[in-house]
Amino acid sequence: MHALETAAVVTVGTELTIGHRLDTNGAEVARALVNAGYSVREMVSVPDDLQAIVAVLAELLSRRALVIVTGRLGPTHDDVTREAAALVVGRTLMRDPAIEAALSARVSVHRDPASAISLLHQADVIEGARVLPATTGTAPGQLIEYAGHTLVILPGPPHEMRPMLHDVLRDRVASAPPVTLKCVGITESDAGHAVLPLLTTYPTVDLTLLGGPGEVDVILVSTTGDDVELTAAAHAARTALGDACYSTDGSSLAATVIDMAIEREESLATAESCTGGLVAAALTDVPGSSQVFRGSVVAYANETKSAVLGVDPALIEAHGAVSEAVAVAMARGALRIPGATLAVATTGIAGPGGATPDKPLGTVWFAVAHAEGRTTAEMHRYGGDRTMVRDRARTTALDLLRRSMLDS
Numbered sequence: 001m002h003a004l005e006t007a008a009v010v011t012v013g014t015e016l017t018i019g020h021r022l023d024t025n026g027a028e029v030a031r032a033l034v035n036a037g038y039s040v041r042e043m044v045s046v047p048d049d050l051q052a053i054v055a056v057l058a059e060l061l062s063r064r065a066l067v068i069v070t071g072r073l074g075p076t077h078d079d080v081t082r083e084a085a086a087l088v089v090g091r092t093l094m095r096d097p098a099i100e101a102a103l104s105a106r107v108s109v110h111r112d113p114a115s116a117i118s119l120l121h122q123a124d125v126i127e128g129a130r131v132l133p134a135t136t137g138t139a140p141g142q143l144i145e146y147a148g149h150t151l152v153i154l155p156g157p158p159h160e161m162r163p164m165l166h167d168v169l170r171d172r173v174a175s176a177p178p179v180t181l182k183c184v185g186i187t188e189s190d191a192g193h194a195v196l197p198l199l200t201t202y203p204t205v206d207l208t209l210l211g212g213p214g215e216v217d218v219i220l221v222s223t224t225g226d227d228v229e230l231t232a233a234a235h236a237a238r239t240a241l242g243d244a245c246y247s248t249d250g251s252s253l254a255a256t257v258i259d260m261a262i263e264r265e266e267s268l269a270t271a272e273s274c275t276g277g278l279v280a281a282a283l284t285d286v287p288g289s290s291q292v293f294r295g296s297v298v299a300y301a302n303e304t305k306s307a308v309l310g311v312d313p314a315l316i317e318a319h320g321a322v323s324e325a326v327a328v329a330m331a332r333g334a335l336r337i338p339g340a341t342l343a344v345a346t347t348g349i350a351g352p353g354g355a356t357p358d359k360p361l362g363t364v365w366f367a368v369a370h371a372e373g374r375t376t377a378e379m380h381r382y383g384g385d386r387t388m389v390r391d392r393a394r395t396t397a398l399d400l401l402r403r404s405m406l407d408s
Contacts, residue, residue, distance in 0.1 A: 003039070003224060004037060004038060004039040004221060004222075004223065004225055005037070005038050005039065005065040005066065006038065006039050006041045006058040006063075006064045006066075006239055007033045007038040007039065007040050007041070007064055007065060007066040007067070007068065007072075008040070008041060008043070008044070008064045008066075008068075009026050009028045009029045009030050009040060009042070009043045009044070009067075009068055009069075010040040010043075010044050010045075010046065010047075010053075010056060010057065010060065010067060010068070010069040010070070011023050011025050011043075011044075011045045011069075011070050011156075012046055012047075012048065012053060012071035012072045012079070012081050012156070013043075013045070013047070013048060013071045013072065013156060014047040014048045014049075014067060016045040016047075016071075017045050017046065017047045017298045018047075018163045018337050023045055023160065025070045025071070025156065025158060025174075026043045026045070026070075026162060026186050028067050028158065028162070028165075029070065029161075029165060029379075030043060032165055032166075032169055033066070033068070033169070033324045034174065034177065034178060035173070035174055035177050036136040036169040036172040036173065036174060037173065037174035037175065037225060038065075038066060038172075039170055039223065041064065042060060042064070044056055044060070046071055048078035048079075048080065048136040048142045049080075050080045050084055050087075053069075053072075053080065053081060053084035054084045054087050057084060057085060057088045057151065058088045059067065059159075061088060061089075061146065061147075061149050062151065062152055062347065064248075065149060065150065066149070066151075066152070067150070067151050067152070068152045068165070068168075069081060069147070069151070069152065069153045069211065070083070070153075070154045070155065070156050070161050071152065071155070071156035072156065073122065073139040073140075073141070073153060073154070073155045073156070074122065074138075074139050074155070074156075075118040075119040075120075075121055075122055075138070075139075076118065076252060077118075079121075079168055081153050082124060082126065082142065082153060084232075085126060085142070085144065085151060085153050086127075088128045088146075088151070088357070089126065089144055089146040089151065091126050091127040091128060091144075092126075092127050093122050093124040093125065093126060093127075094124065094125055094126075094127055094230055095120075095124055095125075096123050096124075096125045099122070099123035099125070099131070099140060100123035101118055101137060103119055103120050103122060103123055104120070106138065106162070108217065112145055114317045116358065117118035119138065122138055122140065123140060123407065126142055126144055127138075128144065128145075128364060129142040129143060129144045130142065130143040130144075131280060132152075132164040132167055132241070133167065134155070134160060134164075135160075135163045135164075136159050136160050137155060137157060137159070137160035139155040139160065141153055141154040141155060141161075141168075143168060152168055158408055161179070173340055174225065174228050175225045175226075176222040176224075176225050176226060176227035176230045178219055178220060178221045178222075178402070179219070179220045179230060179231075179233075179234040179248065180217050180218070180219050180220075180247075180248075180250055181217070181218040181219075181220070181234065181237055181238055181241060181245050181247070181248055182215065182216075182217055182218075182245065182246055182247040182248075182250070182252075182253070183215065183216045183217070183218060183241055183244045183245045183246065183344055184214060184215050184216075184252070184253055184395060184398075184399045184402075185214070185244055185396075185399055186216055186241070186244040187211075187216070188209045188211045188216050191209055191216045191218050191229055191241065191244075192207070192209055194237075194240045194241055195207060195218055195237045195240055195241065197235045198233065198237060199233060199241060201231050201233075201236070202232065202233040202236075204223050204226050204229050204230075205218060205220050205221065205223070205229060205230055205233040206220070206222075206223055207219070207221075207223045209398050212390035212395075213388065213392045213394075213395050214391075214392040214395035214396060214399075215253065216365075218237060218241065218245075219339040220233055220234055220237060234248065234351060239265070243403070243406060246399075246402060251264055251285070253282075253395065253399065253402070254282040254283050254285060254398055255286045256282065256402060257398055257401050257402050257405075258283060258286045258288065258289050258291075258292060258293070260402060260405045260406075261342070261401075261405065262288070262291055262292055262293040263294075264405055264408065265308055266292060266341050266342045266405060267292055267293075267294050267340050267341045267342065268283065268292055268293050268294060268340065268341075268342055268343070268344075268389045268401065269293075269294045269295055269296065269297075269334040269335065269337040269338045269340035269342070270283070270295070270296040270297075270344055270345070270346075270347050270397070271297050271299060271309055271330040271333055271343060271344075271345040271346075272296060272298050272299070272335035272341065272345070272397075273298075273299055273300055273305070273321065273330070273332060273345075273346060273347040274322075274345045274346055274347060274348035274349065274350045274364060274389070274390060274393060275348075275393050275394050275397065276300065276390070277296060277298045277392060278391070278393075278394040279296070279346065279397045279398060280293070280295075280296035280298075282394060282398060283398075294337045294338065294339045294340045295337045295340070296334075296337075297309055297333070297334060297337070299311075299330065300327065302316050302321055303351070305321065305326065305329075305330060305333075308333070308358065309329070309330050309334065309336070310329070310332075310333045310336065311326055311329040311330060311333060311335025315329055320359070321347055322347050322348055322349055322359050322363055322365055323347070323365060324365055324367070324377045324379065326347055326365070326368070327345050327346070327347050327365040327366060327377050328345075328366035328367040328375050329344035330347060330367065330405075331344060331345035331367035331368060331375065331377075332369045332375065333345075334369065335369055335371055340407070341370065342368070342369075342370055342371070342401065342404065343368070343369045344366065344367070344397045344398075344400055344401050345366065345367045345368075345369075346364060346365075346366055346367050346393055346397050347364070347365050348362075348363055348364030348365060348389070348393060349361055349362065349363050349364070349389075350362075350364075350386045350389040350393075351385065351386045351389065352386060352391050353387075361389070362381045362382040362383060362384070362389050362401065363379065363381050364379065364380050364381075364382065364389070364393045364396070365377065365378075365379050365382065366378055366379070366380070366393075366396060366400055368400050368404045370404070370408075376400075376404070378400075380392075380393070380396055
């Protein structure tokens with residue numbers, strides 16, 4: 001099979017290049033392009049500068065089949081994307097009477113005549129362009145065919161951009177969309193070492209690794225659109241990753257836990273200290289979780305651990321709140337929640353204070369308790385700040401629920 005058509009994404013806005021706003025459009029457009037069967041080779045952000053935009057568009061359009069630009073199609077002084085695009089393709093801007101008439105209805109809300117005139121600039125269309133009507137907002141997009149390449153300019157606000165992007169790509173579906181194997185309890189390096197050697201058998205498949213708090217996404221991408229080879233590579237990678245891989249269809253770890261609990265007729269509960277309800281929040285974010293999630297106790301204070309979860313104060317005195325004994329008692333206490341058959345508990349030191357020589361920052365104890373009496377516990381130590389420790393502890397707690405059901 002032939003190589004995929006290449007594409008580039010350009011996001012325009014000084015607020016992006018000075019770090020005042022994150023570029024969410026670039027990621028969304030890139031995903032849409034990949035799902036439409038393009039190979040995205042470049043993503044560039046440029047400031048609100050006419051010559052800078054011209055230079056980037058001219059370079060990219062010379063070597064990419066498709067270039068999609070978002071941002072700066074509005075009515076203000078820094079909205080210069082359509083002017084830059086016209087210069088790149090060497091065509092004039094022409095006022096579209098139908099768009100002008102639609103915009104004129106909005107002119108009355110502008111008291112300053114100059115503002116009204118600026119609004120009408122959005123009716124300027126590059127000669128020969130296909131207009132992409134605005135379904136929300138006022139700025140239409142435009143699609144220009146030029147020297148065997150395609151240039152698309154779209155507005156920046158995501159709710160305005162999204163319908164036009166769908167319109168541009170609606171007739172294209174990738175024959176082999178990327179496959180994401182979601183993994184937990186494995187490092188990026190280990191995931192790479194497990195999968196990369198396999199790909200020598202599948203030369204048209206590329207590997208990308210994306211790490212998160214305690215998780216790794218193993219992303220396989222076909223360079224030719226060969227779905228047979230991609231499917232075979234994904235199966236081999238899934239086998240190599242073993243039970244570290246919890247999802248092949250994009251499902252989150254929490255969603256996987258909920259689905260497993262439904263299938264196995266388990267009812268879940270959590271007892272959380274250092275995670276402060278993050279585990280319960282992740283589970284209840286999943287639609288349908290009410291079928292199996294019974295409730296949570298956020299027992300931050302030692303008194304709450306004892307009064308609500310039934311943790312013996314003597315255990316806390318003897319071992320400390322961050323200990324195997326207390327984690328196990330918390331998990332068993334969570335089984336008091338009516339209907340719960342499987343519970344996970346977390347207790348740890350997220351920082352910045354509270355550490356001791358034998359319990360440094362990032363120390364977290366976990367326990368899982370089953371209604372039939374089986375209990376397991378383990379300790380992890382995480383690096384990073386308070387947020388990173390809590391996020392990784394949430395992931396570990398969810399994975400312990402998953403693994404406990406795998407073993408049952």
